[in-house]
Amino acid sequence: MSNGNTKALQGVRVLDMTHVQSGPSATQILGWLGADVVKVEAPGGDITRRQLRDLPDVDSLYFTMLNCNKRSVTLNMKSDRGKEIFTELVRRSDIMVENFGPGAVDRMGFTWERLQEINPRLIYASIKGFGPGRYADYKAYEVIAQAMGGSMSTTGFEDGPPLATGAQIGDSGTGIHTVAGILAALYQREATGRGQRVQVAMQHAVLNLCRVKLRDQQRLTHGALAEYPNEDFGDEVPRSGNASGGGQPGWAVRCAPGGPNDYIYVIVQPPGWAPIAKLIGRPELAEDPEWATPEARLPKLDKMFQLIEEWSIRQSKSHALAELNALGVPCGPILSTRELIEDTSLAENEMIVDVDHPERGTFKTVGSPLKLSDSPVDVVRSPLLGEHNQEIYAELGLTPEDVTGLKTDGVI
Ligand code: CAO
Numbered sequence: 001m002s003n004g005n006t007k008a009l010q011g012v013r014v015l016d017m018t019h020v021q022s023g024p025s026a027t028q029i030l031g032w033l034g035a036d037v038v039k040v041e042a043p044g045g046d047i048t049r050r051q052l053r054d055l056p057d058v059d060s061l062y063f064t065m066l067n068c069n070k071r072s073v074t075l076n077m078k079s080d081r082g083k084e085i086f087t088e089l090v091r092r093s094d095i096m097v098e099n100f101g102p103g104a105v106d107r108m109g110f111t112w113e114r115l116q117e118i119n120p121r122l123i124y125a126s127i128k129g130f131g132p133g134r135y136a137d138y139k140a141y142e143v144i145a146q147a148m149g150g151s152m153s154t155t156g157f158e159d160g161p162p163l164a165t166g167a168q169i170g171d172s173g174t175g176i177h178t179v180a181g182i183l184a185a186l187y188q189r190e191a192t193g194r195g196q197r198v199q200v201a202m203q204h205a206v207l208n209l210c211r212v213k214l215r216d217q218q219r220l221t222h223g224a225l226a227e228y229p230n231e232d233f234g235d236e237v238p239r240s241g242n243a244s245g246g247g248q249p250g251w252a253v254r255c256a257p258g259g260p261n262d263y264i265y266v267i268v269q270p271p272g273w274a275p276i277a278k279l280i281g282r283p284e285l286a287e288d289p290e291w292a293t294p295e296a297r298l299p300k301l302d303k304m305f306q307l308i309e310e311w312s313i314r315q316s317k318s319h320a321l322a323e324l325n326a327l328g329v330p331c332g333p334i335l336s337t338r339e340l341i342e343d344t345s346l347a348e349n350e351m352i353v354d355v356d357h358p359e360r361g362t363f364k365t366v367g368s369p370l371k372l373s374d375s376p377v378d379v380v381r382s383p384l385l386g387e388h389n390q391e392i393y394a395e396l397g398l399t400p401e402d403v404t405g406l407k408t409d410g411v412i
Contacts, residue, residue: 007034008375012186014038015093016070019046021142021168022127022202023099024066025175030095030182031069032368032377038392039070040089042077043412045385058359064382065365068355072383073392074412077108081411086110088396090118094195095182099127101139112197123185125178125198140202145170149206154213156239158230163239174205213237216245226298249301252334253309255317261336264320266308266329270294275327280311355381386412 012035016027024039024046031037039046048062075089076082086108090096096115098105105111105126115124129140135148143164146152151170156163167173181198189195207214216225216237224233227249228240237245242252242265250267268276270293274286285291285307297304312320317333324331335343341364346352350367357363358381368377389412393403406412 006375008372009033009035012036012095013093015040015089015096017096017098017100017105018127019099020048021062021066021171022174023097023178024048025168025172026125026127026178026182027070027097028066028068029175029179029368029370030097032370032379033372034375035095037070038089038093038388039067039072039383040075040077040086041072041385043074043386043410045074049385055360059357059382059384061363064355064357064360064363067382068365069378069380070383071388071392072386073389074386076411079409079411081406081409083109085393085396085406085411087118090115090122092396093119093122094186095123095125097125097127097178097182102128102137116195120194121189122195123182123189123198124195125182125185125200127174127178127200127202129202131199131201131204135203140170142168142170142202145174145202145206148203150210150213151206154210154237154239157241158239160239169209170202170206173209174200174202177205177208212246229302243301248330249297249304250330251301251305251308253305253312255312255315255320255333257316258313261334261339262317263334264312264317264324264331265334266305266312266324266331268297268304268308269330272327272329273297276308276324276329279323279327280308282307350377350379353379355379357381358384 009030012030014027014030014035014037016023016037016039018024018027018039027037027039046063046067048066049059051060052062053060075085077086090110112124115122128136129138129144130136143152146164146169147162149170151165152162155165178198178200181200185196185198219225220233220235220237225245227243227247228238228245229243230238230240242250244250248267248269250265252263252265255262255264273292277283277286277291290296315323321331321333340346341352343352351369352364353367354362355365365379367379370377390400390403393406393412403412
Protein backbone atom coordinates (compact mmCIF):
# COMPACT_ATOMS: atom_id res chain seq x y z
CA MET A 1 0.00 0.00 0.00
CA SER A 2 1.27 3.46 -0.82
CA ASN A 3 2.25 5.59 2.17
CA GLY A 4 1.03 8.59 0.20
CA ASN A 5 3.86 10.91 1.22
CA THR A 6 7.13 9.69 -0.15
CA LYS A 7 8.50 8.79 -3.53
CA ALA A 8 11.27 6.33 -4.35
CA LEU A 9 13.78 9.08 -5.18
CA GLN A 10 12.51 11.70 -2.74
CA GLY A 11 15.38 13.97 -1.66
CA VAL A 12 17.54 13.07 -4.67
CA ARG A 13 18.62 16.18 -6.54
CA VAL A 14 19.17 16.03 -10.28
CA LEU A 15 20.98 18.73 -12.24
CA ASP A 16 19.39 18.28 -15.63
CA MET A 17 21.56 19.65 -18.44
CA THR A 18 19.66 17.74 -21.11
CA HIS A 19 17.97 18.85 -24.31
CA VAL A 20 15.99 17.41 -27.22
CA GLN A 21 14.82 13.84 -26.48
CA SER A 22 17.35 11.28 -25.23
CA GLY A 23 18.43 13.13 -22.09
CA PRO A 24 15.04 14.65 -21.20
CA SER A 25 13.40 11.22 -21.45
CA ALA A 26 15.84 9.98 -18.76
CA THR A 27 15.42 12.90 -16.37
CA GLN A 28 11.63 12.82 -16.78
CA ILE A 29 11.68 9.25 -15.45
CA LEU A 30 13.82 10.37 -12.49
CA GLY A 31 11.25 13.11 -11.87
CA TRP A 32 8.39 10.61 -12.02
CA LEU A 33 10.23 8.54 -9.42
CA GLY A 34 10.27 11.54 -7.12
CA ALA A 35 13.66 13.18 -7.68
CA ASP A 36 13.90 16.98 -7.63
CA VAL A 37 14.92 17.60 -11.23
CA VAL A 38 16.26 21.08 -11.99
CA LYS A 39 16.52 21.65 -15.71
CA VAL A 40 19.25 24.14 -16.58
CA GLU A 41 18.71 25.84 -19.92
CA ALA A 42 20.60 28.51 -21.80
CA PRO A 43 18.66 31.81 -21.61
CA GLY A 44 17.17 30.97 -25.04
CA GLY A 45 15.84 27.64 -23.76
CA ASP A 46 15.93 24.04 -24.96
CA ILE A 47 15.54 24.17 -28.74
CA THR A 48 12.57 21.81 -28.57
CA ARG A 49 10.48 24.44 -26.79
CA ARG A 50 10.24 26.07 -30.22
CA GLN A 51 10.37 23.06 -32.52
CA LEU A 52 7.24 21.59 -34.13
CA ARG A 53 5.02 24.18 -32.50
CA ASP A 54 1.28 23.63 -32.93
CA LEU A 55 0.36 26.88 -31.15
CA PRO A 56 2.15 30.23 -31.57
CA ASP A 57 4.51 31.26 -28.74
CA VAL A 58 3.61 28.26 -26.59
CA ASP A 59 6.04 25.50 -25.57
CA SER A 60 5.72 22.71 -28.12
CA LEU A 61 4.29 19.28 -27.39
CA TYR A 62 7.79 17.98 -28.13
CA PHE A 63 8.99 19.85 -25.05
CA THR A 64 5.94 19.51 -22.83
CA MET A 65 5.70 15.73 -23.31
CA LEU A 66 9.37 15.12 -22.38
CA ASN A 67 9.90 17.56 -19.54
CA CYS A 68 7.20 16.91 -16.98
CA ASN A 69 8.03 16.76 -13.27
CA LYS A 70 10.95 19.20 -13.55
CA ARG A 71 11.76 22.72 -12.42
CA SER A 72 13.42 25.14 -14.84
CA VAL A 73 16.20 27.66 -14.42
CA THR A 74 18.07 29.60 -17.06
CA LEU A 75 21.82 29.96 -16.83
CA ASN A 76 24.40 31.18 -19.29
CA MET A 77 27.22 28.67 -18.98
CA LYS A 78 29.47 30.84 -21.12
CA SER A 79 29.59 33.65 -18.54
CA ASP A 80 31.95 33.60 -15.54
CA ARG A 81 29.14 34.27 -13.08
CA GLY A 82 27.13 31.52 -14.74
CA LYS A 83 29.97 29.08 -14.13
CA GLU A 84 30.16 30.13 -10.46
CA ILE A 85 26.45 29.56 -9.99
CA PHE A 86 26.69 26.25 -11.80
CA THR A 87 29.47 25.20 -9.40
CA GLU A 88 27.05 25.81 -6.52
CA LEU A 89 24.38 23.76 -8.25
CA VAL A 90 26.84 20.88 -8.75
CA ARG A 91 27.82 21.05 -5.09
CA ARG A 92 24.24 20.43 -3.94
CA SER A 93 23.28 17.82 -6.56
CA ASP A 94 23.38 14.04 -6.41
CA ILE A 95 23.14 13.47 -10.15
CA MET A 96 24.02 15.48 -13.23
CA VAL A 97 22.78 14.39 -16.64
CA GLU A 98 23.75 15.86 -20.00
CA ASN A 99 23.47 15.01 -23.67
CA PHE A 100 25.29 17.82 -25.44
CA GLY A 101 27.47 17.18 -28.44
CA PRO A 102 30.86 15.58 -27.68
CA GLY A 103 33.13 17.76 -25.53
CA ALA A 104 30.58 20.54 -24.86
CA VAL A 105 30.62 20.22 -21.06
CA ASP A 106 34.43 20.06 -21.02
CA ARG A 107 34.48 23.24 -23.11
CA MET A 108 32.25 24.88 -20.49
CA GLY A 109 35.11 24.18 -18.06
CA PHE A 110 33.54 21.23 -16.26
CA THR A 111 35.55 18.11 -16.98
CA TRP A 112 34.81 14.96 -15.00
CA GLU A 113 37.93 15.66 -12.93
CA ARG A 114 36.69 19.16 -12.10
CA LEU A 115 33.18 17.93 -11.29
CA GLN A 116 34.62 15.33 -8.90
CA GLU A 117 36.65 18.05 -7.17
CA ILE A 118 33.50 20.11 -6.69
CA ASN A 119 31.40 17.18 -5.49
CA PRO A 120 32.94 13.71 -5.03
CA ARG A 121 29.48 12.23 -4.45
CA LEU A 122 28.20 13.41 -7.83
CA ILE A 123 26.92 10.83 -10.30
CA TYR A 124 27.62 12.25 -13.73
CA ALA A 125 25.67 10.69 -16.59
CA SER A 126 26.35 11.51 -20.24
CA ILE A 127 24.56 10.42 -23.36
CA LYS A 128 26.49 10.58 -26.60
CA GLY A 129 25.92 9.06 -30.02
CA PHE A 130 28.91 6.75 -29.75
CA GLY A 131 31.46 5.28 -27.39
CA PRO A 132 35.19 6.05 -27.41
CA GLY A 133 36.89 5.36 -30.71
CA ARG A 134 36.46 6.32 -34.31
CA TYR A 135 32.93 7.79 -34.03
CA ALA A 136 33.44 9.48 -30.64
CA ASP A 137 33.35 13.05 -31.95
CA TYR A 138 30.25 12.62 -34.09
CA LYS A 139 26.87 14.07 -33.24
CA ALA A 140 23.86 11.76 -33.36
CA TYR A 141 20.11 11.86 -33.71
CA GLU A 142 17.49 9.13 -33.30
CA VAL A 143 17.60 7.56 -36.73
CA ILE A 144 21.39 7.72 -36.91
CA ALA A 145 21.47 5.48 -33.84
CA GLN A 146 18.90 3.19 -35.47
CA ALA A 147 21.08 3.09 -38.58
CA MET A 148 24.27 2.29 -36.70
CA GLY A 149 22.87 0.03 -33.99
CA GLY A 150 21.39 -2.71 -36.16
CA SER A 151 17.77 -1.61 -36.25
CA MET A 152 17.49 -0.18 -39.76
CA SER A 153 19.27 -3.02 -41.53
CA THR A 154 16.84 -5.48 -39.94
CA THR A 155 13.63 -3.45 -40.34
CA GLY A 156 11.54 -3.47 -43.52
CA PHE A 157 10.78 -5.90 -46.27
CA GLU A 158 13.39 -7.95 -48.09
CA ASP A 159 12.90 -6.15 -51.39
CA GLY A 160 12.73 -2.64 -49.93
CA PRO A 161 15.19 -0.19 -48.37
CA PRO A 162 16.19 -0.21 -44.68
CA LEU A 163 13.50 1.48 -42.56
CA ALA A 164 13.37 3.55 -39.39
CA THR A 165 10.99 2.42 -36.65
CA GLY A 166 8.51 4.82 -35.08
CA ALA A 167 9.58 3.68 -31.61
CA GLN A 168 12.27 6.12 -30.46
CA ILE A 169 14.70 3.43 -29.47
CA GLY A 170 17.73 5.63 -30.18
CA ASP A 171 16.59 8.52 -28.00
CA SER A 172 14.10 7.32 -25.38
CA GLY A 173 15.62 3.81 -25.53
CA THR A 174 18.96 5.33 -24.54
CA GLY A 175 17.24 7.44 -21.88
CA ILE A 176 15.89 4.31 -20.20
CA HIS A 177 19.30 2.64 -20.26
CA THR A 178 20.77 5.78 -18.70
CA VAL A 179 18.25 5.69 -15.86
CA ALA A 180 19.29 2.10 -15.12
CA GLY A 181 22.95 3.18 -14.92
CA ILE A 182 22.15 6.17 -12.72
CA LEU A 183 20.08 4.15 -10.26
CA ALA A 184 22.83 1.51 -9.99
CA ALA A 185 25.40 4.25 -9.35
CA LEU A 186 23.16 5.77 -6.70
CA TYR A 187 22.90 2.39 -4.99
CA GLN A 188 26.66 1.79 -5.18
CA ARG A 189 27.26 5.21 -3.64
CA GLU A 190 25.49 3.97 -0.53
CA ALA A 191 28.42 1.59 0.01
CA THR A 192 31.34 3.61 -1.37
CA GLY A 193 30.29 7.17 -0.57
CA ARG A 194 31.57 8.09 -4.04
CA GLY A 195 29.79 9.18 -7.18
CA GLN A 196 30.80 7.85 -10.57
CA ARG A 197 30.63 8.48 -14.28
CA VAL A 198 27.79 6.84 -16.22
CA GLN A 199 28.19 6.90 -19.99
CA VAL A 200 25.65 5.56 -22.43
CA ALA A 201 26.01 5.69 -26.20
CA MET A 202 22.91 5.71 -28.39
CA GLN A 203 24.50 3.22 -30.79
CA HIS A 204 25.16 0.86 -27.87
CA ALA A 205 21.62 1.14 -26.52
CA VAL A 206 20.11 0.32 -29.92
CA LEU A 207 22.53 -2.57 -30.35
CA ASN A 208 21.44 -3.93 -26.99
CA LEU A 209 17.84 -3.77 -28.21
CA CYS A 210 18.88 -5.58 -31.41
CA ARG A 211 20.55 -8.39 -29.46
CA VAL A 212 18.43 -11.14 -31.04
CA LYS A 213 19.47 -10.03 -34.52
CA LEU A 214 23.11 -10.59 -33.54
CA ARG A 215 21.99 -14.04 -32.30
CA ASP A 216 20.69 -14.69 -35.80
CA GLN A 217 23.84 -13.32 -37.43
CA GLN A 218 25.79 -16.07 -35.67
CA ARG A 219 23.15 -18.74 -36.40
CA LEU A 220 23.50 -17.85 -40.08
CA THR A 221 26.96 -19.40 -40.19
CA HIS A 222 25.25 -22.76 -39.68
CA GLY A 223 22.68 -22.35 -42.42
CA ALA A 224 19.52 -20.55 -43.49
CA LEU A 225 17.18 -19.16 -40.83
CA ALA A 226 14.14 -21.40 -41.20
CA GLU A 227 11.99 -19.13 -39.01
CA TYR A 228 12.41 -16.23 -41.42
CA PRO A 229 10.01 -15.92 -44.37
CA ASN A 230 12.94 -15.16 -46.71
CA GLU A 231 14.01 -17.67 -49.31
CA ASP A 232 17.53 -16.47 -50.02
CA PHE A 233 20.16 -15.88 -47.36
CA GLY A 234 23.53 -14.23 -47.82
CA ASP A 235 25.96 -13.62 -45.01
CA GLU A 236 23.92 -10.92 -43.24
CA VAL A 237 20.61 -11.13 -41.38
CA PRO A 238 18.00 -10.02 -43.90
CA ARG A 239 14.99 -7.79 -43.32
CA SER A 240 12.12 -10.11 -42.56
CA GLY A 241 9.03 -7.91 -42.84
CA ASN A 242 6.66 -8.60 -39.99
CA ALA A 243 8.17 -11.90 -38.94
CA SER A 244 9.89 -11.78 -35.57
CA GLY A 245 12.26 -14.52 -36.64
CA GLY A 246 11.78 -16.03 -33.19
CA GLY A 247 10.58 -19.48 -32.23
CA GLN A 248 6.86 -18.75 -32.72
CA PRO A 249 5.79 -17.65 -36.20
CA GLY A 250 3.73 -14.48 -36.47
CA TRP A 251 2.50 -12.06 -39.14
CA ALA A 252 0.22 -9.06 -39.53
CA VAL A 253 -2.90 -10.13 -41.45
CA ARG A 254 -5.44 -7.74 -42.90
CA CYS A 255 -8.84 -7.08 -41.37
CA ALA A 256 -12.07 -5.33 -42.42
CA PRO A 257 -12.74 -2.66 -43.54
CA GLY A 258 -9.23 -2.48 -45.00
CA GLY A 259 -7.91 0.84 -43.62
CA PRO A 260 -4.19 1.46 -43.23
CA ASN A 261 -4.18 0.11 -39.66
CA ASP A 262 -6.80 -2.60 -40.08
CA TYR A 263 -4.44 -5.45 -39.36
CA ILE A 264 -3.99 -7.93 -36.56
CA TYR A 265 -0.71 -9.56 -35.65
CA VAL A 266 -1.27 -13.26 -35.05
CA ILE A 267 1.15 -15.76 -33.51
CA VAL A 268 0.65 -19.45 -34.18
CA GLN A 269 1.95 -21.44 -31.23
CA PRO A 270 2.07 -25.23 -31.74
CA PRO A 271 -1.23 -25.92 -29.88
CA GLY A 272 -2.84 -22.87 -31.53
CA TRP A 273 -3.09 -24.35 -35.00
CA ALA A 274 -5.99 -26.76 -34.45
CA PRO A 275 -8.34 -24.11 -32.98
CA ILE A 276 -7.26 -21.58 -35.61
CA ALA A 277 -7.94 -24.09 -38.41
CA LYS A 278 -11.44 -24.57 -37.02
CA LEU A 279 -12.03 -20.83 -36.57
CA ILE A 280 -11.04 -19.99 -40.14
CA GLY A 281 -13.34 -22.67 -41.53
CA ARG A 282 -10.59 -25.16 -42.46
CA PRO A 283 -10.96 -27.79 -39.67
CA GLU A 284 -9.50 -30.51 -41.92
CA LEU A 285 -6.07 -28.78 -41.77
CA ALA A 286 -5.83 -29.53 -38.05
CA GLU A 287 -5.25 -33.21 -38.83
CA ASP A 288 -3.71 -32.99 -42.31
CA PRO A 289 -0.06 -34.16 -42.01
CA GLU A 290 0.87 -31.39 -44.48
CA TRP A 291 -0.30 -28.79 -41.91
CA ALA A 292 -0.69 -30.43 -38.51
CA THR A 293 2.80 -29.90 -37.04
CA PRO A 294 4.98 -26.79 -36.67
CA GLU A 295 7.67 -28.56 -38.77
CA ALA A 296 5.17 -29.22 -41.59
CA ARG A 297 4.03 -25.57 -41.55
CA LEU A 298 7.49 -24.01 -41.29
CA PRO A 299 8.32 -24.05 -45.04
CA LYS A 300 4.94 -22.53 -45.93
CA LEU A 301 4.31 -19.89 -43.27
CA ASP A 302 3.31 -17.41 -45.97
CA LYS A 303 0.53 -19.75 -47.12
CA MET A 304 -0.54 -20.37 -43.53
CA PHE A 305 -0.95 -16.65 -42.90
CA GLN A 306 -2.76 -16.28 -46.24
CA LEU A 307 -5.32 -18.82 -45.03
CA ILE A 308 -5.73 -16.90 -41.77
CA GLU A 309 -6.09 -13.66 -43.72
CA GLU A 310 -8.87 -15.13 -45.85
CA TRP A 311 -10.76 -15.28 -42.54
CA SER A 312 -9.50 -12.07 -40.90
CA ILE A 313 -10.26 -9.88 -43.92
CA ARG A 314 -13.95 -10.43 -43.15
CA GLN A 315 -13.62 -9.42 -39.46
CA SER A 316 -12.95 -6.11 -37.77
CA LYS A 317 -9.67 -6.19 -35.88
CA SER A 318 -11.47 -5.90 -32.53
CA HIS A 319 -13.70 -8.85 -33.42
CA ALA A 320 -10.66 -10.86 -34.54
CA LEU A 321 -8.93 -9.94 -31.25
CA ALA A 322 -11.84 -11.29 -29.21
CA GLU A 323 -12.27 -14.46 -31.30
CA LEU A 324 -8.59 -15.37 -31.28
CA ASN A 325 -8.13 -14.61 -27.59
CA ALA A 326 -11.13 -16.79 -26.77
CA LEU A 327 -9.05 -19.63 -28.24
CA GLY A 328 -5.90 -18.61 -26.36
CA VAL A 329 -4.18 -17.44 -29.55
CA PRO A 330 -1.71 -14.59 -28.88
CA CYS A 331 -2.54 -11.68 -31.14
CA GLY A 332 -2.59 -7.90 -31.25
CA PRO A 333 -4.50 -5.49 -33.45
CA ILE A 334 -2.39 -2.73 -34.96
CA LEU A 335 -3.50 0.32 -32.97
CA SER A 336 -3.16 3.72 -34.58
CA THR A 337 -1.99 6.81 -32.70
CA ARG A 338 -5.60 8.06 -32.71
CA GLU A 339 -6.87 4.80 -31.26
CA LEU A 340 -4.16 4.87 -28.57
CA ILE A 341 -4.82 8.42 -27.46
CA GLU A 342 -8.55 7.64 -27.23
CA ASP A 343 -8.09 4.22 -25.55
CA THR A 344 -10.04 4.14 -22.28
CA SER A 345 -8.02 1.27 -20.78
CA LEU A 346 -4.79 3.21 -21.33
CA ALA A 347 -6.39 6.23 -19.67
CA GLU A 348 -7.50 4.03 -16.74
CA ASN A 349 -3.92 2.81 -16.46
CA GLU A 350 -2.70 6.42 -16.37
CA MET A 351 -0.72 5.78 -19.53
CA ILE A 352 -2.55 8.54 -21.38
CA VAL A 353 -2.97 11.42 -18.97
CA ASP A 354 -4.39 14.93 -19.17
CA VAL A 355 -2.11 17.70 -17.97
CA ASP A 356 -3.02 21.36 -17.47
CA HIS A 357 -0.54 23.85 -18.82
CA PRO A 358 -0.84 27.59 -18.10
CA GLU A 359 -0.20 28.57 -21.72
CA ARG A 360 -1.47 25.70 -23.83
CA GLY A 361 -4.39 24.55 -21.68
CA THR A 362 -5.01 20.85 -21.27
CA PHE A 363 -2.97 18.43 -23.32
CA LYS A 364 -2.46 14.70 -23.31
CA THR A 365 0.83 13.06 -22.55
CA VAL A 366 2.07 9.53 -22.05
CA GLY A 367 2.27 8.58 -18.38
CA SER A 368 4.83 6.44 -16.64
CA PRO A 369 4.98 2.75 -17.54
CA LEU A 370 6.70 2.14 -14.18
CA LYS A 371 4.09 1.24 -11.58
CA LEU A 372 5.57 1.16 -8.07
CA SER A 373 3.26 0.32 -5.18
CA ASP A 374 5.03 2.70 -2.75
CA SER A 375 5.90 5.40 -5.23
CA PRO A 376 2.92 6.32 -7.39
CA VAL A 377 3.61 8.76 -10.22
CA ASP A 378 1.83 12.10 -10.41
CA VAL A 379 2.50 13.64 -13.79
CA VAL A 380 3.16 17.36 -13.28
CA ARG A 381 3.23 19.73 -16.25
CA SER A 382 6.53 20.86 -17.75
CA PRO A 383 7.95 24.16 -16.44
CA LEU A 384 7.96 27.40 -18.39
CA LEU A 385 11.42 28.68 -19.30
CA GLY A 386 13.09 29.97 -16.14
CA GLU A 387 9.89 29.54 -14.15
CA HIS A 388 11.83 28.57 -11.04
CA ASN A 389 14.70 31.06 -11.29
CA GLN A 390 13.64 32.97 -8.17
CA GLU A 391 12.87 29.83 -6.18
CA ILE A 392 16.02 27.87 -7.01
CA TYR A 393 18.45 30.76 -6.88
CA ALA A 394 16.94 31.67 -3.49
CA GLU A 395 17.84 28.13 -2.39
CA LEU A 396 21.44 29.08 -3.27
CA GLY A 397 21.13 32.16 -1.04
CA LEU A 398 20.54 34.77 -3.74
CA THR A 399 18.08 37.58 -3.06
CA PRO A 400 15.31 38.59 -5.51
CA GLU A 401 17.41 41.68 -6.33
CA ASP A 402 20.43 39.48 -7.10
CA VAL A 403 18.28 37.43 -9.46
CA THR A 404 16.98 40.55 -11.21
CA GLY A 405 20.58 41.71 -11.60
CA LEU A 406 21.63 38.38 -13.09
CA LYS A 407 18.82 38.72 -15.62
CA THR A 408 19.90 42.23 -16.57
CA ASP A 409 23.51 41.04 -16.94
CA GLY A 410 22.51 38.17 -19.25
CA VAL A 411 23.67 35.52 -16.75
CA ILE A 412 20.27 33.86 -16.51
N1 CAO B 1 24.63 28.27 -21.67
C1 CAO B 1 25.44 28.56 -22.70
N2 CAO B 1 25.74 27.69 -23.69
C2 CAO B 1 25.14 26.50 -23.62
C3 CAO B 1 24.26 26.12 -22.58
C4 CAO B 1 24.02 27.07 -21.57
N3 CAO B 1 23.20 26.81 -20.55
N4 CAO B 1 23.84 24.87 -22.80
C5 CAO B 1 24.42 24.47 -23.94
N5 CAO B 1 25.20 25.45 -24.44
C6 CAO B 1 26.04 25.41 -25.63
C7 CAO B 1 27.15 24.40 -25.43
O1 CAO B 1 28.19 24.96 -24.67
C8 CAO B 1 27.53 24.11 -26.85
O2 CAO B 1 28.35 25.13 -27.35
P1 CAO B 1 29.82 24.86 -27.99
O3 CAO B 1 29.61 23.90 -29.10
O4 CAO B 1 30.24 26.23 -28.41
O5 CAO B 1 30.69 24.27 -26.96
C9 CAO B 1 26.15 24.18 -27.52
O6 CAO B 1 25.30 24.95 -26.72
C10 CAO B 1 25.45 22.82 -27.55
O7 CAO B 1 26.00 22.13 -28.51
P2 CAO B 1 25.40 20.73 -29.01
O8 CAO B 1 26.49 20.09 -29.78
O9 CAO B 1 24.85 19.90 -27.92
O10 CAO B 1 24.15 21.19 -29.91
P3 CAO B 1 23.84 20.93 -31.44
O11 CAO B 1 22.51 21.54 -31.67
O12 CAO B 1 24.94 21.35 -32.31
O13 CAO B 1 23.73 19.34 -31.53
C11 CAO B 1 22.91 17.19 -30.93
C12 CAO B 1 22.59 18.67 -31.07
C13 CAO B 1 21.67 16.50 -30.35
C14 CAO B 1 23.26 16.60 -32.30
C15 CAO B 1 24.11 16.99 -29.95
O14 CAO B 1 23.78 17.61 -28.74
C16 CAO B 1 24.46 15.55 -29.68
O15 CAO B 1 25.07 14.85 -30.50
N6 CAO B 1 24.13 15.07 -28.47
C17 CAO B 1 24.47 13.75 -28.03
C18 CAO B 1 23.59 12.73 -28.66
C19 CAO B 1 22.12 12.97 -28.37
O16 CAO B 1 21.70 13.07 -27.26
N7 CAO B 1 21.32 12.98 -29.41
C20 CAO B 1 19.88 12.96 -29.23
C21 CAO B 1 19.25 14.01 -29.95
S1 CAO B 1 17.48 13.80 -29.89
O17 CAO B 1 17.16 13.13 -31.37
